Amino acid sequence: MTTSATPRAHPGFIATPRASLTPRPPARTPGQRGAPAVDVRDFSFAYGSRRVLRRLSFGIERKSVTAIIGPSGCGKSTFLRSINRLNDLIPGIRHEGDIMVEGTSVFSPSTDLVRLRQQVGMVFQRPNPFPKSVFDNVAYGPSLNLLVARRDLPDLVERCLRQAVLWDEVKDRLDEPGTALSGGQQQRLCIARALANRPEVLLMDEPCSALDPVATQRVEELIVELKRDYTIVIVTHNMQQAARVSDFTGFFDRGELVELGETERVFTSPAHERTEAYITGRFG
Amino acid sequence: MTALPERAVTPTAAGSGTPLLERGSGGDRIFQTVLTLGAVTIPVLLGFLVLELWTGARLAIGKFGLGFVTSSTWDPVAEQFGALPLIFGTLLSSLVALVIAVPLSLGVAIYLTEFAPKVIREPVAFLIGLLAAIPSVVYGLWGIFVLIPILRTSVFPLLRDTLGFLPLFQGPIYGPSMLAAGIILAIMVMPYIMSVSREVLLAVPDTQREAALALGATRWETVVTTVVPYARSGIIGAVILGLGRALGETMAVTMLIGNRHEIAASLFAPGYTMSAAIANEFSEAVGDMHLSALAYVAFLLFVVTVLVNAGARLLIWRVSRGSAAGGKAL
Ligand SMILES: Nc1ncnc2c1ncn2[C@@H]1O[C@H](COP(=O)(O)OP(=O)(O)OP(=O)(O)O)[C@@H](O)[C@H]1O
Numbered sequence: 134m135t136t137s138a139t140p141r142a143h144p145g146f147i148a149t150p151r152a153s154l155t156p157r158p159p160a161r162t163p164g165q166r167g168a169p170a171v172d173v174r175d176f177s178f179a180y181g182s183r184r185v186l187r188r189l190s191f192g193i194e195r196k197s198v199t200a201i202i203g204p205s206g207c208g209k210s211t212f213l214r215s216i217n218r219l220n221d222l223i224p225g226i227r228h229e230g231d232i233m234v235e236g237t238s239v240f241s242p243s244t245d246l247v248r249l250r251q252q253v254g255m256v257f258q259r260p261n262p263f264p265k266s267v268f269d270n271v272a273y274g275p276s277l278n279l280l281v282a283r284r285d286l287p288d289l290v291e292r293c294l295r296q297a298v299l300w301d302e303v304k305d306r307l308d309e310p311g312t313a314l315s316g317g318q319q320q321r322l323c324i325a326r327a328l329a330n331r332p333e334v335l336l337m338d339e340p341c342s343a344l345d346p347v348a349t350q351r352v353e354e355l356i357v358e359l360k361r362d363y364t365i366v367i368v369t370h371n372m373q374q375a376a377r378v379s380d381f382t383g384f385f386d387r388g389e390l391v392e393l394g395e396t397e398r399v400f401t402s403p404a405h406e407r408t409e410a411y412i413t414g415r416f417g
Numbered sequence: 418m419t420a421l422p423e424r425a426v427t428p429t430a431a432g433s434g435t436p437l438l439e440r441g442s443g444g445d446r447i448f449q450t451v452l453t454l455g456a457v458t459i460p461v462l463l464g465f466l467v468l469e470l471w472t473g474a475r476l477a478i479g480k481f482g483l484g485f486v487t488s489s490t491w492d493p494v495a496e497q498f499g500a501l502p503l504i505f506g507t508l509l510s511s512l513v514a515l516v517i518a519v520p521l522s523l524g525v526a527i528y529l530t531e532f533a534p535k536v537i538r539e540p541v542a543f544l545i546g547l548l549a550a551i552p553s554v555v556y557g558l559w560g561i562f563v564l565i566p567i568l569r570t571s572v573f574p575l576l577r578d579t580l581g582f583l584p585l586f587q588g589p590i591y592g593p594s595m596l597a598a599g600i601i602l603a604i605m606v607m608p609y610i611m612s613v614s615r616e617v618l619l620a621v622p623d624t625q626r627e628a629a630l631a632l633g634a635t636r637w638e639t640v641v642t643t644v645v646p647y648a649r650s651g652i653i654g655a656v657i658l659g660l661g662r663a664l665g666e667t668m669a670v671t672m673l674i675g676n677r678h679e680i681a682a683s684l685f686a687p688g689y690t691m692s693a694a695i696a697n698e699f700s701e702a703v704g705d706m707h708l709s710a711l712a713y714v715a716f717l718l719f720v721v722t723v724l725v726n727a728g729a730r731l732l733i734w735r736v737s738r739g740s741a742a743g744g745k746a747l
């Protein structure tokens with residue numbers, strides 16, 4: 134890796150020092166803290182004849198935030214949806230290689246999909262609460278997967294709503310439909326819903342793209358908060374957001390991982406020209 | 418008036434300007450008038466219809482009053498009439514039809530939207546839709562020649578042997594019966610319920626399915642806990658559409674129901690419906706009172722249909738509160 138003596142400054146990205154949110158540990162590369170939580174092994178993916186991901190190999194560190202950035206159509210969502218095999222529904226998909234989540238193969242025929250998806254939660258680009266009550270939205274996963282006894286559900290729901298910093302806003306309207314909340318509240322409800330399933334890994338696909346700046350800020354704070362307990366992979370088009378919330382940043386381009394490293398390093402001294410072009414907005 | 422010669426002098430300007438003006442004022446006004454007339458005509462026609470039924474039924478209403486609804490006598494010779502067996506038959510045959518048709522059509526709709534291979538989805542839906550285009554007299558004939566023999570020789574005896582402890586499945590087996598009519602009605606309303614609920618299920622956003630799947634639901638659990646609840650008010654709408662068809666269906670029913678003015682506990686027994694009685698007896702009715710009684714029946718059929726629909730709409734309204742699909746699906 135190239136380490137320039139005088140790191141080029143990108144004040145736009147680093148203006149909000151994420152170090153103020155989390156004390157920065159000494160420099161390290163993914164995988165140094167033992168086996169990665171998500172281990173991508175020579176993974177390729179295609180929709181029919183359209184190859185979308187090419188031979189990805191990297192690890193995602195446990196209890197950290199990894200941001201995936203890259204131009205539109207480069208395969209970021211496809212990658213996320215491969216980790217919990219949400220692409221399975223699409224006919225004609227093909228893949229090679231494998232992804233390991235906490236040591237278990239995602240694509241092995243013996244994989245228990247229900248278990249995998251309980252282990253790997255997902256938050257989508259557009260908030261998609263069920264047209265059920267706020268309570269039932271959060272309780273959906275745990276009651277489906279029988280994670281807790283029925284009488285313990287209220288506690289769990291409250292805990293997850295608190296974790297998602299939504300409790301104060303909805304504690305008096307738990308019976309109201311989740312769809313009646315504001316967009317930002319809905320997204321936090323979806324995060325609470327994912328947390329209630331007690332996942333180990335949380336995938337977030339542009340979770341703030343439908344939110345206003347205030348709601349975005351709340352969700353970002355929440356993400357930083359959550360990495361104490363969860364391994365988070367977040368796809369974002371917002372460079373500042375990646376810089377603010379993530380510990381590691383991976384840059385995808387045309388289905389390839391161009392580079393992956395500590396966020397500060399990637400943003401201040403990208404190892405690859407394409408990365409630099411992209412993060413400085415000179416891409417194309 | 419003064420504008421006319423000016424237009425003639427400058428044909429180019431007039432040619433481009435005048436039509437625009439006319440389109441803006443005259444054309445729009447005509448269009449609006451036509452549409453308004455059309456919109457007004459329908460309630461007015463409906464009003465006339467009710468009025469006509471009412472005047473036609475006045476004689477019977479005067480003689481029997483509300484007792485017409487609770488009496489079971491139907492004796493044209495003695496000029497004694499009561500519509501209870503007809504009302505009962507209409508409601509029961511439709512109920513039987515729904516009990517059979519709703520689970521089947523929903524099952525097919527769910528299979529076609531969620532599980533079937535992509536290539537067969539559209540063709541099968543199209544074929545089922547075609548069933549709606551078959552004239553009801555054809556259903557009636559098919560019922561007489563195919564359905565009733567099968568029912569009489571195998572289905573009814575089987576039902577009597579297995580479920581015979583219920584009064585519904587006791588008594589002699591003739592063939593033409595409430596159950597036969599209910600089954601043919603079920604077959605006739607299935608395409609409607611199936612097509613509409615399929616549309617409604619298709620309209621459920623994929624993000625809902627993904628939300629459930631990503632939380633560890635199986636595909637089946639996704640359908641039961643997410644897709645169907647999301648679409649529930651639309652599905653109820655589909656059922657109401659089917660119910661409306663079943664309540665008014667005449668030809669196939671009268672060919673299979675046995676046409677007897679009786680209330681029987683057994684579904685094997687013949688019965689009668691309001692629409693079937695009107696169709697059968699209207700041309701043969703001799704006395705004024707008989708005709709008037711039939712008009713009264715028609716009036717009641719109208720009332721029953723309106724009540725059932727109003728009740729169903731109330732149900733949708735109650736159910737759709739809190740549902741994203743809401744009443745939009747209708
Ligand atoms: N269901 C699908 N069938 C076929 N091709 C698909 C499908 N979904 C995505 N693709 C293609 O795969 C490529 C990668 O898509 P993907 O959604 O992963 O991109 P992305 O990086 O998430 O883009 P964006 O930033 O716009 O969300 C695109 O070229 C897209 O057209």
Ligand SMILES: [Mg+2]
Nearest residue numbers: 209210211338
């Ligand atoms: Mg995407």
